[in-house]
Amino acid sequence: MKEFLNYLSKLKNYKSSVVLYLICYLLTAIFTVVSIPAIIPLFEMLFFQATNAVEKPHEINSLMTFIQSLKYQFSVWVNGMPKKDALTIICLLICGIFFLKNLFRYSAIYIVAPIKAGLIRDTRSELFRKFVNLPLAYFSEERKGDLIARMTADVQDVEWTLLSTLESWVKDPLIIIGSIAFMTYISLPLTLFVLVLLFITAFVIGGISRSLKRNAVLAQEEFGELISVQEESLGGIRIIKAFGSESYIIGRFERILKKYRDLVVKIHRRRELAPPLSEFLGIVIVSILLWYGASLVFSSKLEASSFLAFIYAFFNVIEPSKTLSASYFNVQKGMAALQRIQAVLKVEETIRDQDDAQLKETFDYDIEFRNVSFKYPGTQ
Numbered sequence: 001m002k003e004f005l006n007y008l009s010k011l012k013n014y015k016s017s018v019v020l021y022l023i024c025y026l027l028t029a030i031f032t033v034v035s036i037p038a039i040i041p042l043f044e045m046l047f048f049q050a051t052n053a054v055e056k057p058h059e060i061n062s063l064m065t066f067i068q069s070l071k072y073q074f075s076v077w078v079n080g081m082p083k084k085d086a087l088t089i090i091c092l093l094i095c096g097i098f099f100l101k102n103l104f105r106y107s108a109i110y111i112v113a114p115i116k117a118g119l120i121r122d123t124r125s126e127l128f129r130k131f132v133n134l135p136l137a138y139f140s141e142e143r144k145g146d147l148i149a150r151m152t153a154d155v156q157d158v159e160w161t162l163l164s165t166l167e168s169w170v171k172d173p174l175i176i177i178g179s180i181a182f183m184t185y186i187s188l189p190l191t192l193f194v195l196v197l198l199f200i201t202a203f204v205i206g207g208i209s210r211s212l213k214r215n216a217v218l219a220q221e222e223f224g225e226l227i228s229v230q231e232e233s234l235g236g237i238r239i240i241k242a243f244g245s246e247s248y249i250i251g252r253f254e255r256i257l258k259k260y261r262d263l264v265v266k267i268h269r270r271r272e273l274a275p276p277l278s279e280f281l282g283i284v285i286v287s288i289l290l291w292y293g294a295s296l297v298f299s300s301k302l303e304a305s306s307f308l309a310f311i312y313a314f315f316n317v318i319e320p321s322k323t324l325s326a327s328y329f330n331v332q333k334g335m336a337a338l339q340r341i342q343a344v345l346k347v348e349e350t351i352r353d354q355d356d357a358q359l360k361e362t363f364d365y366d367i368e369f370r371n372v373s374f375k376y377p378g379t380q
Contacts (some may be wrong), residue, residue, distance in 0.1 A: 004331070010122055014115045021115070022170060024108035024286075029174030036182050036313045040305050045313035058124060093176050112166060115128065120159050127151050133349050145228030153223055154337040161334030165327035172320035179316040184337035187302055194314060198321065200332060201281040211251055211368045219263040220314070224340075225256050251266070267333065271326075278322040289314060299379055 011018050057352075062348065131147065139147075183191040233249050240249055293310065296302040 002019040004335060004338060005178070006342075007119075010119055011115070013122075014118060017111055017115050021108050021111045024104045024111065025167075025171045026174060027104040028101055028108065028171055029178055031097050031104065031317060032175050033178030034244075035094065035097045035101065036179065036309055036316065038090070038097055039312060040309045065372075072206060108171070109167065116159065116166070120155060123155055123158065123229070123341065124151060127155070127341065130345055130347070133181050134347060135350055137350075138347060143224065143228035143231075145231035145342070146224030148231070149220075149224040149227040150340050153227075154220060154340050155218075157337035158334055158341065161330040163335070165331055165334075168320075168323045168327040172324050175320045176317050176324075179313045183310055183313050185297065186306050186313075187293075190296065190302070190310065191287075193292060194285065194289060194317075197285045198317075201278070201321075202284070202325075204277070204281070215263050215266045219260060219267055220336050220340055222256060222260040222263060226253070226260055229253050230255060271330070275322060275326055278318075282318045284320070286311070286314070286318075 127150065133152075180191065180195070183194070229249075229252060234255070239248060289311070293302065293307050297304050297307050
């Protein structure tokens with residue numbers, strides 16, 4: 001994760017766009033959370049004769065009493081007009097909230113598009129400059145195909161996995177925190193009960209993601225080996241045909257390809273396990289929540305409309321949690337690619353121009369080789 005945070009330090013070149021991006025997603029999260037209490041009057045009008053009377057607070061000296069005062073003013077306003085008119089206004093209010101929510105979400109996606117493209121451009125440019133400046137000895141020790149894979153496939157994996165999680169990492173935690181805060185306001189015991197169940201779910205998913213990262217590292221290495229074999233085979237095709245080694249080269253390629261295929265299958269299966277597993281565990285939690293919450297309603301410890309809003313808030317936690325779990329799997333795969341890229345960028349450039357080096361634009365003297373000899377190993 002340290003490599004990823006260092007990689008995100010490149011965002012300093014896009015400060016203004018990043019600030020706008022964060023503001024848009026902050027507003028998206030705010031309108032998502034605001035939509036939760038907005039449905040309570042709708043539930044009360046649909047299932048009850050009128051909205052429940054709200055007691056007016058004696059004084060406003062805390063956040064809770066301020067919220068209570070807002071609820072009282074809204075209750076007076078709704079009960080003071082015909083039910084049909086109040087229902088129309090509430091429905092329009094809900095539509096407006098969701099419109100603003102999705103407007104700011106698209107604005108954030110619109111703003112982040114050039115940021116992601118710019119980061120990938122900078123990464124490829126930095127890698128290419130590094131390749132050009134590295135000494136020849138480095139290329140004699142590394143496979144050219146593997147280096148090409150790092151600039152192509154690994155950079156693409158970083159784009160598809162790490163950078164694609166930016167939206168989830170910014171928006172989803174804000175929605176989860178806001179929804180949990182509203183759930184806590186409705187019922188603290190019910191919220192604690194749900195959080196314990198969510199913790200168990202996160203523990204199960206975390207175990208799967210760790211194995212995904214291990215397989216992703218191996219898959220990236222095998223893919224680099226594949227590119228190397230292809231590059232060597234095409235570059236030495238004359239020699240291969242001259243010695244009749246076609247079967248050997250094909251067999252070697254197929255063995256590496258089979259190992260890569262098996263690793264890709266494992267990665268795909270584990271990555272695709274996250275959404276259905278999260279959904280199933282979420283349904284289990286919802287079922288338990290319905291049973292426990294209904295018992296509170298039956299015992300008059302919780303209003304029915306508030307419980308329905310609590311369930312809606314909980315679903316606002318489940319969906320971002322599923323997205324975060326899927327993005328966590330993607331990050332594990334992307335980290336393997338990023339580590340391979342960073343391994344090249346961290347190689348020391350042993351040959352450098354001196355600080356007082358002079359640029360020669362003319363050729364003044366001869367070039368001579370003195371006391372130079374050569375022999376093959378084991379010969380005189």
